[in-house]
Amino acid sequence: MRSINLTELPEKYVGAVNKELQGTVEEVTYKVSNYINDNRQLVTNRNIDNSEAGREIVTGDTLMKKCNVYLPAGYDPSDKTVKYNVLYLLHGVGGDQFEWLRGSGKVNDRFIICNIFDNLIVNGDMEPLIIVFPNGRSAYDWMDSSFNSEGTNMLGFYYFDYELRHDLMPFIESNYNTYADITDTSPEAIKYNRTRRAIAGLSMGGMQALNLIVGGYRHDSTLFTGTDSPWDNGLDKTVLALGMIDLFDYVGAFSNAPTSSDGKTLGSSLSSCTHKLQLLYTTCGSEDGIANNSFLNSTDQLIHEAGNHLANYYQILIKDGYHDFKVWNNGAYNFSRLAFSDCNDQIMSNVVKKTL
Secondary structure, three states, X not given: OXXXXXXXXXXXXXXXXXXXXXXXXXXXXXXXXXXXXXXXXXXXXXXXXXXXXXXXXXXXXXXXXXXXXXXXXXXXXXXXXXXXEEEEEXXXXXXXXXXXXXXOOEEOOEEHHHHHHHHHHHOOOOOOEEEEEOOOOOEOOOOOOOOOOOOXXXXXXXXXXXHHHHHHHHHHHHHOOEOOOOOOOOHHHHHHHHHHEEEEEEOXXXXXXXXXXXXXXXXXXXXXXXXXXXXXXXXXXXEEOOOOOOOOOEEEXXXXXXXXXXXXXXXXXXXXXXXXEEEEEEEEEOOOOOOHHXXXXXXXXXXXXXXXXXXXXXXXXXXXXXXXXXXXXXXXXXXXXXXXXXXXXXXXXXXXXXXX
16 A cells, blocks of 8 residues: 555645536446334345344335445546546444535535545545435435434444445446446456445444444344443443455454444454455544544554454544544545555555554
């Protein structure tokens, strides 16, 4: 992986680039066959065992969900010769598919996150790419953004991996000009495709990036688990998710939420994978009273447990940072500059711990 100078987000990257160099955002609808229903069962059209999911498996109707997609300037859907990497950005517990877009507002009448990626591309920090902003609640009531530990909308956060793998990613890779093709399951294709996908999230989305992609625990309401919540938020862990390292080579967790699994668990999951993770980028604000403990807990012992299955690990503390978009936009900026920069496995691990 190439060496870059990690910095604070440059002020000029917040502003808009020339109009002809600006990417576009479209809201699209896709079918979902893997989600939590109103009986807290996992609806699926796949052969998934009850013990793996930690709950009853049933068949059910297809949902129609929406996500937002950023397309870089010059994207031509009819030109199949030009392919793109894909980055998935996950939102927080009270957010939705618009949180990354609307969360930090606009400059020059454009969403700041779009300005950041426009500037990254224009300045040669990264190749043009497609960015997907999903709604991370895989539940029949996915539009309910309330915080309710007993709600199925909350439970849906911990089962988003099934929707991501079986519904959203196939939709994106069949409808957009992506390098990756999830329908090709040959060993060679799996090895290649994962180097063309990245995923990161803020807060609850950061938890999802760790627990569901790297491999940590699912959670449910203590009303149904019959146990106590270690965080006093009405949630406790249930079963270990399988992880999705077979699909992603670059993972970022920004101010990951309290239910993030500990570093020993995450590192053990990585060490058991067939594939090596090229990049794990974690960041948090030094004054973040919500996520600072979970940030430290999820990184403790992770490197040791992962062994040679983690090539590049970044632990970045943002001085005087809080649980807000100053930290998260900085995370998106630096993570994106690092991702996709090297598709070759490294023998030695690279560890960077830094305060910005």
